[in-house]
Amino acid sequence: MDETEVLIAGAGPTGLVLALWLVRQGVKVRIVDRSEGPGTSSRAMAVQARTLELYRQLDLADEIVAGGLRNPAINLWVKGERRARLSFRDAGRELTPFPFVLIYPQDRHERVLVRHLEEAGVRVERNTELLGFEQGAGGVVARLRGPAGESVCNAAWLAGCDGAHSIVRHQLGTGFEGGTYEHTFYVADVEVTGPSANGEIHLSLEDGDFAALFAYDQHGSARLVGAVRDEEVRKGNELAFDDVRQRAITSLGLTIDNVNWFSTYRVHHRIAGQFRVGRALLLGDAAHVHSPAGGQGMNTGIGDAVNLAWKLAHVLRGRAPESLIDSYDVERKAFARKLVETTDRAFSFVIAEGGFADFVRTRIAPLFASAAYGIEPIRAFMFRVLSQMGVHYPDSPLSAGSAGHVKGGERLPWTGNGGPDNHAPLSAIAWQVHVYGTVRPELAAWCARRGVALHHAEWCDACQAAGLARDAAYLVRPDTYVALADRDGNPDALERYVVERGIRPA
Incomplete structure (x- = not known):
């Protein structure tokens, strides 16, 4: 029997990213895939800005961007005439270091992820299929079939990244509602x-x-x-x-x-009823599938992986109770439902047939899109939705407080356009506190006592434009989302947050 902490079934982008983020945090993993090698067709194409922001955590972003094509705009054509051009650069330059959609074929993308994983000491076990598994109080016993025959793997957790026809999901019996x-x-x-x-x-x-x-x-x-x-x-x-x-x-x-x-x-368009059952978890297409509208599928799976990785690492290292894993189901399932609804509406609009549908699609929609995109708040909103920077977790048990326009559960806003690059420290994959303005001495003492990095920046116009509050404290999760926003910068609020959730941030 082979022992590991996390067994990952499926070596597409979701499984590979999960393995990379876990290994970076010192977690022992095995990753198996029934295929002979990475895909040879381009399949998923779009890498969204939010994914590139997360890739900065492992110094992946620059290499991925260099290998792809920065796509600056969407053009809408009707009956041979270009009726609108929607520029990503105009919409996103104040929001992110990556104000574009990167077009990077999935086969090339996977090869980069595989190489980085091998450099970290983990090889994908190819031609190896998950046959089934049994769960116990302490973990999972999985049956595998590989080139040498059948074997058994003991793992503390099983991650099903095995696609729309997931063996893990079928055995869990979570359902896959949709159509x-x-x-x-x-x-x-x-x-x-x-x-x-x-x-x-x-x-x-x-x-x-x-x-x-x-x-x-x-x-x-x-x-x-x-x-x-x-x-x-x-x-x-x-x-x-x-x-x-x-x-x-x-x-x-x-x-x-x-x-x-x-x-x-x-x-x-389908969603599993549960993303966690005991020690087995569903990610990516195993958990949710939807229309290709907006190039969201692969990016959503990568978001699943980053969301889950730090939580598994915390539980495995005794830094949080096992109940922390429940927040993965809460956060990502809520987003998946919203995404399916959004892409369903967009896709249904594009493929609708009939005279009235044709009139709206070819006459009204291009005019509306062009006019709306000329209004800065609408342009920024549309970019946030497409880029997945608008993904947030308002109903999560890990989200609390508000300061300025930033609420717990939201992505930490970027201040790098005219201010400090406050996303640079996020590469640590660790809890940290951000303050823009003056740091209270007692807050600095709390961070030192708890072993939490404190990142301080002088107040600036870019901080205000990003929606941050002066002198507030932002407790940032390892996946770069704000856990707690406290407008007073009060360490007592941060202490209550971690104690109530049983989290040891360092």
């Missing part, structure tokens, strides 16, 4: 030429049709997504690229020079 859209869609990696092959995102809306183009280099290599003609689906034959609806593609002025990969799929 499937009627339409069949295609995804293709193509080489294109034409006016819209300019390294930006393009969405073409037509009567009864749509196409989305995501460039991932400046030389015409791109991902193309759209709908298949219904009559071809009804024939039941194997579909090819020539069977897709072409009107929206033509409206982008594209010439398809080569199709390197083509696949069709049905889109699902």
Whole structure:
């Protein structure tokens, strides 16, 4: 029997990120995957700003950004005319160091994560399948089948990162409520030429049709997504690229020079009933699947992994009670439900058919989008939603207090546009206290006694613009979210917070 602290089933981005964050915190892991190696097709493309912020914790962000294409804008096309251009740079430059959507094919992305994990001393065990598991009071006994045959692994925790057809979820019996859209869609990696092959995102809306183009280099290599003609689906034959609806593609002025990969799929929207059952946990597609609208899927799985990793490390090291893990289910399931609802509405709007739907999609929506994007607060809100910087946990048992415009459970705002880069210290993956202004001596003494790093910055215009309060204390979680915001900077409030939750922050 092999012993480990966390057994991770599935070596996609979610499982790899979970392993990296756990290893960084000194946790022993095994990660297994039934495939022979990382994926060879691009699949998920978009890496959102919030994911890149989290990647700074392990010095991954610069390498990932350097390998991808910074996409500065979304262009909306209707019947061959570009009707709106929504700039990420304008919307996000005061909010994040990464005011863009990074287009970085998943196969390249996975290879970087695998290499960093190997450098940390952990290899993905390929061709190794989780067959089943049993839970006891002290952990999980998992049955594996690998190249050498069947074996057993004892683990304190099992993380199911094994995708939409998760063995872990099926055995837990949590359910997977939701449904499937009627339409069949295609995804293709193509080489294109034409006016819209300019390294930006393009969405073409037509009567009864749509196409989305995501460039991932400046030389015409791109991902193309759209709908298949219904009559071809009804024939039941194997579909090819020539069977897709072409009107929206033509409206982008594209010439398809080569199709390197083509696949069709049905889109699902489902959520598991529980993300934690005993010592087994569900993350990524094993816990939730939804439409590809907005490029949220992979980023959500990565967010699951970072949220869970520090909590597992705390419990395994005796720094928090096991009940801390329950907050993973509370926080991430609430976000997943909201995300499914949001992407469902967006996707339903894009694929809706009928005269009225066509009129709204091709006439009203581009005008509204262009006008709304010209209003700074709306532009910032739209960027927060797309980039996942707006993810917050207002109903979490770990969220408390407010100071300025910042509440417990929200991401620590960034002050680096004109002020100090207050996100730089977050690479520690540790509890820390941030104060912008004057630090009370008794607060400094509390931090020293508790072994919590205190980061102080002089009050500045950027601090005020970010919504922070002068002289307030912000207790920041290891995953860079504000746990407690106390407007008075009172150490008694911080002490009550950690004692009531049984947390030893250092």
